[in-house]
Amino acid sequence: MRIGELADASGVSTRSLRYYEEHGLIRSERTPGGWRDFDSSMVERVVMIQHLFAAGLCSATINELLPCLEAPPEERTGVMEQLLAQEVERLEAKRRDIDRELDTLQALRSETALSGEVRTPSRRSPPWDTTE
Amino acid sequence: MRIGELADASGVSTRSLRYYEEHGLIRSERTPGGWRDFDSSMVERVVMIQHLFAAGLCSATINELLPCLEAPPEERTGVMEQLLAQEVERLEAKRRDIDRELDTLQALRSETALSGEVRTPSRRSPPWDTTE
DNA sequence: GTGGAACTTCACACCGGTGTCAATTGCAAG
DNA sequence: CTTGCAATTGACACCGGTGTGAAGTTCCAC
The missing domain is CATH 1.10.1660.10 (Multidrug-efflux Transporter Regulator; Chain: A; Domain 2)
Structure with a gap:
Protein backbone atom coordinates (compact mmCIF):
# COMPACT_ATOMS: atom_id res chain seq x y z
CA MET A 1 0.00 0.00 0.00
CA ALA A 71 9.75 -11.00 19.29
CA PRO A 72 8.42 -14.30 20.53
CA PRO A 73 7.10 -14.04 24.07
CA GLU A 74 9.87 -16.00 25.71
CA GLU A 75 12.52 -13.56 24.55
CA ARG A 76 10.85 -10.29 25.16
CA THR A 77 9.90 -10.39 28.79
CA GLY A 78 13.22 -9.26 30.15
CA VAL A 79 14.14 -6.25 28.11
CA MET A 80 10.63 -5.07 27.62
CA GLU A 81 9.72 -5.30 31.24
CA GLN A 82 12.74 -3.24 32.02
CA LEU A 83 11.92 -0.61 29.43
CA LEU A 84 8.34 -0.34 30.53
CA ALA A 85 9.37 -0.17 34.15
CA GLN A 86 11.72 2.65 33.25
CA GLU A 87 8.96 4.50 31.49
CA VAL A 88 6.62 4.02 34.37
CA GLU A 89 9.26 5.40 36.67
CA ARG A 90 9.74 8.36 34.38
CA LEU A 91 6.04 9.09 34.32
CA GLU A 92 5.74 8.73 38.04
CA ALA A 93 8.60 11.15 38.52
CA LYS A 94 6.81 13.54 36.24
CA ARG A 95 3.72 13.10 38.31
CA ARG A 96 5.62 13.86 41.46
CA ASP A 97 6.94 17.01 39.81
CA ILE A 98 3.45 18.11 39.02
CA ASP A 99 2.32 17.38 42.53
CA ARG A 100 5.10 19.54 43.83
CA GLU A 101 4.13 22.29 41.44
CA LEU A 102 0.59 22.01 42.68
CA ASP A 103 1.80 22.33 46.23
CA THR A 104 3.71 25.44 45.24
CA LEU A 105 0.63 27.02 43.81
CA GLN A 106 -1.53 26.07 46.75
CA ALA A 107 1.06 27.45 49.09
CA LEU A 108 1.21 30.65 47.13
CA ARG A 109 -2.52 30.88 47.22
CA SER A 110 -2.89 30.39 50.92
CA GLU A 111 0.16 32.47 51.75
CA THR A 112 -1.04 35.50 49.88
CA ALA A 113 -4.53 35.03 51.17
CA LEU A 114 -3.25 35.51 54.68
CA SER A 115 -0.77 38.34 54.65
CA GLY A 116 0.46 41.24 52.64
CA GLU A 117 4.10 40.19 52.87
CA VAL A 118 4.12 38.66 49.46
CA ARG A 119 7.27 40.28 48.24
CA THR A 120 9.41 38.63 50.85
CA PRO A 121 8.62 34.97 50.43
CA SER A 122 12.06 33.69 51.27
CA ARG A 123 11.93 35.22 54.71
CA ARG A 124 9.83 32.57 56.39
CA SER A 125 10.41 28.95 55.53
CA PRO A 126 9.72 28.88 51.85
CA PRO A 127 7.33 26.28 50.48
CA TRP A 128 9.46 26.14 47.36
CA ASP A 129 11.98 23.62 48.39
CA THR A 130 11.35 21.83 45.17
CA THR A 131 15.07 21.34 44.74
CA GLU A 132 14.82 21.01 41.00
CA MET B 1 22.49 47.19 41.21
CA ALA B 71 -1.37 44.91 44.65
CA PRO B 72 -2.88 45.55 48.06
CA PRO B 73 -4.59 42.46 49.41
CA GLU B 74 -8.12 43.70 48.99
CA GLU B 75 -7.71 44.08 45.25
CA ARG B 76 -5.90 40.97 44.36
CA THR B 77 -8.03 38.19 45.69
CA GLY B 78 -10.37 38.01 42.73
CA VAL B 79 -8.14 37.91 39.71
CA MET B 80 -5.36 36.05 41.39
CA GLU B 81 -7.57 33.39 42.79
CA GLN B 82 -8.91 32.85 39.32
CA LEU B 83 -5.47 32.66 37.74
CA LEU B 84 -4.20 30.27 40.33
CA ALA B 85 -7.31 28.16 40.06
CA GLN B 86 -6.75 28.01 36.31
CA GLU B 87 -3.19 26.91 36.80
CA VAL B 88 -4.22 24.30 39.30
CA GLU B 89 -6.74 22.99 36.82
CA ARG B 90 -4.10 22.94 34.11
CA LEU B 91 -1.73 20.99 36.29
CA GLU B 92 -4.42 18.59 37.35
CA ALA B 93 -5.32 17.98 33.73
CA LYS B 94 -1.67 17.27 33.07
CA ARG B 95 -1.69 14.87 35.95
CA ARG B 96 -4.70 13.08 34.57
CA ASP B 97 -2.90 12.82 31.24
CA ILE B 98 0.04 11.20 32.92
CA ASP B 99 -2.20 8.83 34.79
CA ARG B 100 -3.76 7.78 31.52
CA GLU B 101 -0.34 7.29 30.02
CA LEU B 102 0.58 5.15 32.97
CA ASP B 103 -2.55 3.10 32.44
CA THR B 104 -1.58 2.65 28.83
CA LEU B 105 1.82 1.33 29.76
CA GLN B 106 0.47 -0.97 32.43
CA ALA B 107 -2.07 -2.32 29.98
CA LEU B 108 0.62 -2.88 27.42
CA ARG B 109 2.70 -4.64 30.00
CA SER B 110 -0.02 -6.99 31.16
CA GLU B 111 -1.36 -7.54 27.67
CA THR B 112 1.91 -8.62 26.20
CA ALA B 113 2.70 -10.66 29.24
CA LEU B 114 -0.32 -12.82 28.55
CA SER B 115 -0.46 -13.42 24.84
CA GLY B 116 1.58 -13.37 21.69
CA GLU B 117 -0.99 -11.40 19.75
CA VAL B 118 0.84 -8.18 20.21
CA ARG B 119 0.65 -7.04 16.65
CA THR B 120 -3.12 -6.85 16.64
CA PRO B 121 -3.89 -4.70 19.62
CA SER B 122 -6.89 -3.00 18.13
CA ARG B 123 -8.69 -6.27 17.70
CA ARG B 124 -9.88 -6.74 21.22
CA SER B 125 -11.11 -3.75 23.16
CA PRO B 126 -8.10 -1.48 23.17
CA PRO B 127 -6.94 0.00 26.43
CA TRP B 128 -5.88 3.08 24.53
CA ASP B 129 -9.11 4.99 24.56
CA THR B 130 -7.19 7.97 25.74
CA THR B 131 -9.15 10.20 23.36
CA GLU B 132 -6.48 12.80 23.19
C1' DG C 1 -0.23 11.71 -24.58
C1' DT C 2 -1.77 14.56 -21.25
C1' DG C 3 -3.87 16.68 -16.93
C1' DG C 4 -3.76 16.24 -12.36
C1' DA C 5 -3.50 13.70 -8.20
C1' DA C 6 -0.30 11.45 -5.45
C1' DC C 7 4.13 11.03 -4.50
C1' DT C 8 9.26 12.25 -3.82
C1' DT C 9 13.00 15.01 -1.09
C1' DC C 10 14.48 19.14 1.22
C1' DA C 11 13.82 22.55 4.39
C1' DC C 12 11.80 25.92 7.52
C1' DA C 13 8.50 26.96 11.48
C1' DC C 14 6.69 26.11 15.93
C1' DC C 15 7.06 26.34 21.27
C1' DG C 16 9.80 28.68 25.36
C1' DG C 17 13.25 29.22 28.54
C1' DT C 18 18.06 29.15 28.47
C1' DG C 19 23.07 28.64 26.70
C1' DT C 20 26.26 30.69 24.01
C1' DC C 21 28.80 33.26 20.57
C1' DA C 22 30.05 37.75 18.35
C1' DA C 23 30.83 42.46 17.76
C1' DT C 24 30.61 46.80 20.49
C1' DT C 25 30.80 49.82 24.31
C1' DG C 26 31.09 51.42 29.48
C1' DC C 27 33.86 51.92 33.15
C1' DA C 28 37.42 51.38 36.70
C1' DA C 29 42.28 50.39 37.88
C1' DG C 30 47.01 50.43 36.57
C1' DC D 1 46.88 56.25 27.97
C1' DT D 2 46.02 50.98 28.00
C1' DT D 3 44.25 46.85 29.75
C1' DG D 4 40.55 43.98 30.91
C1' DC D 5 36.21 42.79 32.90
C1' DA D 6 31.29 43.65 32.70
C1' DA D 7 27.42 44.86 29.91
C1' DT D 8 25.09 45.83 25.63
C1' DT D 9 22.16 43.98 21.56
C1' DG D 10 21.29 40.46 18.26
C1' DA D 11 21.10 36.07 16.67
C1' DC D 12 21.32 31.10 16.47
C1' DA D 13 20.81 26.44 18.85
C1' DC D 14 18.31 23.21 21.47
C1' DC D 15 14.41 19.57 21.89
C1' DG D 16 10.95 16.58 19.03
C1' DG D 17 6.97 15.57 16.71
C1' DT D 18 4.29 17.68 13.34
C1' DG D 19 2.50 21.28 9.85
C1' DT D 20 3.47 23.22 5.74
C1' DG D 21 5.37 24.65 1.37
C1' DA D 22 8.24 24.32 -2.85
C1' DA D 23 10.09 22.09 -6.72
C1' DG D 24 10.41 18.07 -9.16
C1' DT D 25 8.81 13.05 -10.45
C1' DT D 26 5.57 9.10 -11.12
C1' DC D 27 1.42 7.02 -11.92
C1' DC D 28 -3.26 6.43 -13.59
C1' DA D 29 -7.49 7.50 -16.03
C1' DC D 30 -9.13 9.62 -19.74
Missing part, protein backbone atom coordinates in the same frame (compact mmCIF):
# COMPACT_ATOMS: atom_id res chain seq x y z
CA ARG A 2 1.10 3.53 -0.64
CA ILE A 3 1.74 6.14 1.97
CA GLY A 4 -1.53 7.90 1.39
CA GLU A 5 -3.49 4.72 1.94
CA LEU A 6 -1.56 3.96 5.08
CA ALA A 7 -2.16 7.49 6.29
CA ASP A 8 -5.89 7.14 5.72
CA ALA A 9 -6.03 3.70 7.25
CA SER A 10 -4.08 4.61 10.34
CA GLY A 11 -5.17 8.18 10.83
CA VAL A 12 -1.58 9.39 10.88
CA SER A 13 -0.36 12.08 8.52
CA THR A 14 1.98 11.21 5.67
CA ARG A 15 4.44 13.61 7.21
CA SER A 16 4.49 11.62 10.41
CA LEU A 17 4.75 8.34 8.55
CA ARG A 18 7.85 9.56 6.75
CA TYR A 19 9.17 10.69 10.10
CA TYR A 20 8.53 7.27 11.57
CA GLU A 21 10.35 5.63 8.71
CA GLU A 22 13.20 8.08 8.94
CA HIS A 23 13.60 7.10 12.57
CA GLY A 24 13.38 3.39 11.94
CA LEU A 25 9.96 2.86 13.47
CA ILE A 26 8.51 1.47 10.28
CA ARG A 27 9.95 0.11 7.05
CA SER A 28 8.83 0.06 3.46
CA GLU A 29 9.76 -1.34 0.12
CA ARG A 30 10.13 0.97 -2.82
CA THR A 31 8.45 0.70 -6.19
CA PRO A 32 10.66 1.05 -9.27
CA GLY A 33 9.50 4.65 -9.41
CA GLY A 34 10.71 5.32 -5.89
CA TRP A 35 7.39 5.30 -4.08
CA ARG A 36 6.99 3.77 -0.67
CA ASP A 37 5.22 0.45 -0.62
CA PHE A 38 4.01 -0.54 2.81
CA ASP A 39 2.91 -3.94 3.93
CA SER A 40 -0.65 -3.83 5.13
CA SER A 41 0.41 -5.08 8.52
CA MET A 42 1.90 -1.65 9.00
CA VAL A 43 -1.52 -0.21 9.75
CA GLU A 44 -1.69 -1.85 13.12
CA ARG A 45 1.92 -1.11 13.81
CA VAL A 46 1.41 2.56 13.11
CA VAL A 47 -1.64 2.62 15.33
CA MET A 48 0.43 1.01 18.04
CA ILE A 49 3.15 3.60 17.55
CA GLN A 50 0.63 6.36 17.83
CA HIS A 51 -0.60 5.00 21.11
CA LEU A 52 2.93 4.77 22.40
CA PHE A 53 3.53 8.37 21.40
CA ALA A 54 0.29 9.29 23.09
CA ALA A 55 1.60 7.56 26.18
CA GLY A 56 4.42 10.06 26.18
CA LEU A 57 7.19 7.80 24.95
CA CYS A 58 9.81 9.32 22.69
CA SER A 59 10.72 7.83 19.35
CA ALA A 60 13.95 6.36 20.67
CA THR A 61 12.15 4.45 23.38
CA ILE A 62 9.50 3.25 20.98
CA ASN A 63 12.30 2.11 18.74
CA GLU A 64 13.68 -0.04 21.52
CA LEU A 65 10.29 -1.28 22.49
CA LEU A 66 8.95 -2.35 19.11
CA PRO A 67 11.37 -5.22 18.45
CA CYS A 68 10.43 -6.65 21.82
CA LEU A 69 6.78 -6.48 20.93
CA GLU A 70 7.44 -8.46 17.78
CA ARG B 2 23.84 45.94 37.94
CA ILE B 3 22.71 42.83 36.17
CA GLY B 4 25.68 40.77 37.27
CA GLU B 5 25.03 41.55 40.90
CA LEU B 6 21.39 40.69 40.53
CA ALA B 7 22.32 37.46 38.83
CA ASP B 8 24.64 36.51 41.66
CA ALA B 9 22.17 37.56 44.33
CA SER B 10 19.25 35.71 42.81
CA GLY B 11 21.01 32.75 41.29
CA VAL B 12 19.51 33.46 37.88
CA SER B 13 21.67 33.90 34.80
CA THR B 14 22.05 37.28 33.19
CA ARG B 15 20.60 35.80 30.06
CA SER B 16 17.43 34.91 31.89
CA LEU B 17 17.25 38.29 33.58
CA ARG B 18 17.32 40.02 30.21
CA TYR B 19 14.69 37.59 29.04
CA TYR B 20 12.53 38.45 32.05
CA GLU B 21 12.89 42.14 31.35
CA GLU B 22 12.20 41.67 27.69
CA HIS B 23 8.94 39.98 28.66
CA GLY B 24 7.97 42.58 31.21
CA LEU B 25 8.52 40.45 34.28
CA ILE B 26 11.04 42.87 35.75
CA ARG B 27 11.97 46.46 35.09
CA SER B 28 15.16 48.46 35.32
CA GLU B 29 16.47 51.97 35.02
CA ARG B 30 19.36 52.69 32.73
CA THR B 31 22.62 54.39 33.57
CA PRO B 32 23.78 57.15 31.23
CA GLY B 33 26.00 54.53 29.64
CA GLY B 34 23.08 52.29 28.90
CA TRP B 35 23.57 49.69 31.60
CA ARG B 36 20.66 48.23 33.45
CA ASP B 37 20.24 49.50 36.99
CA PHE B 38 18.03 47.26 39.09
CA ASP B 39 16.40 48.15 42.34
CA SER B 40 17.59 45.82 45.07
CA SER B 41 14.01 44.75 45.69
CA MET B 42 14.27 42.91 42.40
CA VAL B 43 16.22 40.13 44.05
CA GLU B 44 13.20 38.78 45.82
CA ARG B 45 11.04 39.35 42.82
CA VAL B 46 13.39 37.38 40.62
CA VAL B 47 13.49 34.56 43.14
CA MET B 48 9.72 34.54 43.14
CA ILE B 49 9.67 34.45 39.35
CA GLN B 50 12.02 31.51 39.38
CA HIS B 51 9.75 29.62 41.70
CA LEU B 52 6.79 30.34 39.48
CA PHE B 53 8.71 29.08 36.48
CA ALA B 54 9.65 26.03 38.49
CA ALA B 55 5.98 25.55 39.20
CA GLY B 56 5.45 25.17 35.49
CA LEU B 57 3.88 28.56 34.81
CA CYS B 58 4.69 30.24 31.53
CA SER B 59 6.00 33.78 31.34
CA ALA B 60 2.65 35.14 30.18
CA THR B 61 0.88 33.73 33.21
CA ILE B 62 3.56 34.98 35.53
CA ASN B 63 3.16 38.34 33.92
CA GLU B 64 -0.50 38.36 34.82
CA LEU B 65 0.14 37.05 38.26
CA LEU B 66 2.87 39.41 39.40
CA PRO B 67 0.81 42.63 39.47
CA CYS B 68 -1.72 40.83 41.65
CA LEU B 69 1.00 39.81 44.04
CA GLU B 70 2.07 43.41 44.38
